[in-house]
Amino acid sequence: MSRKARTYLDWNATAPILPVAREAILAALDLVGNPSSVHGEGRAARTIIEAARRDVAALVQAEPANVVFTSGATEAANLVLTPDFRMGRTPLKMSLLYVSAIEHPAVREGGRFAKGDVSEIPVTSDGVLDVAALSRALEVHDRETGLPLVAVMLANNETGIVQPVRDVAELVHRHGGLLLVDAVQAAGRMKLSIAELGADFLILSAHKLGGPKGAGALVSRGEVLMPAPLIRGGGQEKGHRSGTENLPAIAGFGAAAKFACADIEMRSERLETLRARMEERMVELAPGMTIHGRAQERLANTCFFSLPGLKSETGQIAFDLEGVAISAGSACSSGKVGESHVLTAMGFDAGLGGLRVSLGTDTAEADIDHFLSAFERVVSRRRQGVAAA
Numbered sequence: 001m002s003r004k005a006r007t008y009l010d011w012n013a014t015a016p017i018l019p020v021a022r023e024a025i026l027a028a029l030d031l032v033g034n035p036s037s038v039h040g041e042g043r044a045a046r047t048i049i050e051a052a053r054r055d056v057a058a059l060v061q062a063e064p065a066n067v068v069f070t071s072g073a074t075e076a077a078n079l080v081l082t083p084d085f086r087m088g089r090t091p092l093k094m095s096l097l098y099v100s101a102i103e104h105p106a107v108r109e110g111g112r113f114a115k116g117d118v119s120e121i122p123v124t125s126d127g128v129l130d131v132a133a134l135s136r137a138l139e140v141h142d143r144e145t146g147l148p149l150v151a152v153m154l155a156n157n158e159t160g161i162v163q164p165v166r167d168v169a170e171l172v173h174r175h176g177g178l179l180l181v182d183a184v185q186a187a188g189r190m191k192l193s194i195a196e197l198g199a200d201f202l203i204l205s206a207h208k209l210g211g212p213k214g215a216g217a218l219v220s221r222g223e224v225l226m227p228a229p230l231i232r233g234g235g236q237e238k239g240h241r242s243g244t245e246n247l248p249a250i251a252g253f254g255a256a257a258k259f260a261c262a263d264i265e266m267r268s269e270r271l272e273t274l275r276a277r278m279e280e281r282m283v284e285l286a287p288g289m290t291i292h293g294r295a296q297e298r299l300a301n302t303c304f305f306s307l308p309g310l311k312s313e314t315g316q317i318a319f320d321l322e323g324v325a326i327s328a329g330s331a332c333s334s335g336k337v338g339e340s341h342v343l344t345a346m347g348f349d350a351g352l353g354g355l356r357v358s359l360g361t362d363t364a365e366a367d368i369d370h371f372l373s374a375f376e377r378v379v380s381r382r383r384q385g386v387a388a389a
């Protein structure tokens, strides 16, 4: 029986475009109106944007009025990570930003905060935020200078490990601070509610859900407390993000969000079953390997592992040659395989390197079989190489 030549198992880097998102994008491309125009053509474009806003809001059980569309999660992070907020008309100063050591660079770089005003909070060797360390940092935060802003992701993009966001929210609010939750990897893979999480802000990205690349959102808990705009101009998105809206991308984002909302539990259970079979067989084939965070609560689709003596770069190329696309953690813009800051933060030898397999909606049993046969060959070559050395 013939099978497709390549198997894509890098859904945390980006997901294939969903047919519903493609259709929505193509339909929006044919609309001529500017969503800010008052004529019929403009109103038709506006209708598409507002429908997408409702669908994206529903994904995280937020109010549609609290969704600001951006060019992606990185822009949304840069919009919200600023010392300058407004509570209605009153300026509100955030003096220090606290980020977990395992945040994606979009957050870890600190947005508009000066480098010296960004403080990193460690994680435990289990890859979970050290809540006690955050508590100690907030205890000594000087509120005279401004309030603390804290950023913690809901699920890590490399390990899939779910972070104790509710506990963090409680702690941050007790200290009068604000909490940003990066929900980029969790959205569409876990049922989400901004209120239940206790987050003040969430960031989302369309392309992780099967929407287009280059679309995202900042979602806020309310409308009153908002960061100073990053992009000023014509006042679109209620002045929070100027510039004519990217109508096709937003339409595709809305369609993907609507798809992602449906059957989350069923999809997640299916992926968990596939992953469990995959991981069991991997451990049989390579008993000395480590699956990072296997004992922790993880996204159902993610497996981050290290094989003794196998560098990430070599491993990634070996699997690629076998026709399997996996990654060495986060996708660096340069295409270079860097050391994993997540593994370093967890206290592992970063030189050891990790490889990430991430599954998605289209992943079938045959894809897992393809990966496992590639894995078997990579492990056996590795063993022979070590024996010959």
Ligand code: PLP
Binding pocket: 012, 013, 071, 072, 073, 074, 075, 104, 106, 153, 156, 157, 182, 184, 185, 204, 205, 206, 207, 214, 215, 216
């Ligand atoms: N946050 C996390 C956890 C991510 O995985 C990514 C993408 O890799 C981003 C933020 C950035 O998203 P975008 O590509 O939309 O800028």
